[in-house]
Amino acid sequence: MEAGTASRARGETEPPGKPGDREAEKVTAAALKLLAARPRTEMQLRERLMQKPWANRRLIDDCIRRLKEMGYVDDGRFAESYASHRLSMRPIGRARLARELALKKVDRTTINRALDQAFGETGEDGLIDRAIQKRIRTHGSPADRRDEKRMFDHLARLGFEFDLIMRKLDALRRQATMTNDP
Numbered sequence: 001m002e003a004g005t006a007s008r009a010r011g012e013t014e015p016p017g018k019p020g021d022r023e024a025e026k027v028t029a030a031a032l033k034l035l036a037a038r039p040r041t042e043m044q045l046r047e048r049l050m051q052k053p054w055a056n057r058r059l060i061d062d063c064i065r066r067l068k069e070m071g072y073v074d075d076g077r078f079a080e081s082y083a084s085h086r087l088s089m090r091p092i093g094r095a096r097l098a099r100e101l102a103l104k105k106v107d108r109t110t111i112n113r114a115l116d117q118a119f120g121e122t123g124e125d126g127l128i129d130r131a132i133q134k135r136i137r138t139h140g141s142p143a144d145r146r147d148e149k150r151m152f153d154h155l156a157r158l159g160f161e162f163d164l165i166m167r168k169l170d171a172l173r174r175q176a177t178m179t180n181d182p
Contacts, residue, residue, distance in 0.1 A: 027052075027059045031067060039082075041075050042068070043105030079106045079114035087118055091127040091134070094119060096159020128160050128168055141176060148173070 027049060034040060034048050042064060049060045067073040079101055086097060094115055101111045135151055142148040148169055155165045 093159030
């Protein structure tokens with residue numbers, strides 16, 4: 001006998017509302033709990049809710065629609081906030097930030113808008129300069145081709161574009177030659 005049927009058999013009344021309302025409340029509560037732990041994109045939230053054995057697609061769609069209307073789920077705001085935060089923490093390039101946002105299931109147009117805004121505030125030129133200075137502080141200036149290759153690889157892993165890295169390394173090499181020439 002189901003719990004609701006047993007309570008009716010004992011003469012207890014069910015709480016007001018349809019059984020579907022309780023299921024919808026359960027999905028909404030689970031969604032809010034997930035969002036309270038950390039911000040999530042719509043797809044991340046949808047995937048996590050679909051893992052619940054008691055959830056179904058219609059309830060999840062309705063829940064996410066309501067959460068979007070209330071402003072709790074907004075991929076654009078999520079992407080902008082994520083990009084801004086990552087750039088303030090560490091100098092990284094546009095390509096790496098785009099990969100990270102794609103892994104978080106943000107669509108391409110939203111990613112591009114967020115990156116345009118983030119890199120509009122903080123230019124990639126300034127970010128690569130910060131990354132180079134940090135690398136020089138920790139590993140010293142590149143003394144030979146092997147050191148330059150290591151710095152190139154490091155900057156490429158940070159997501160900076162090839163042309164920008166080459167331009168900055170050439171400038172660094174010219175600067176080192178001018179300081180070493182009497």
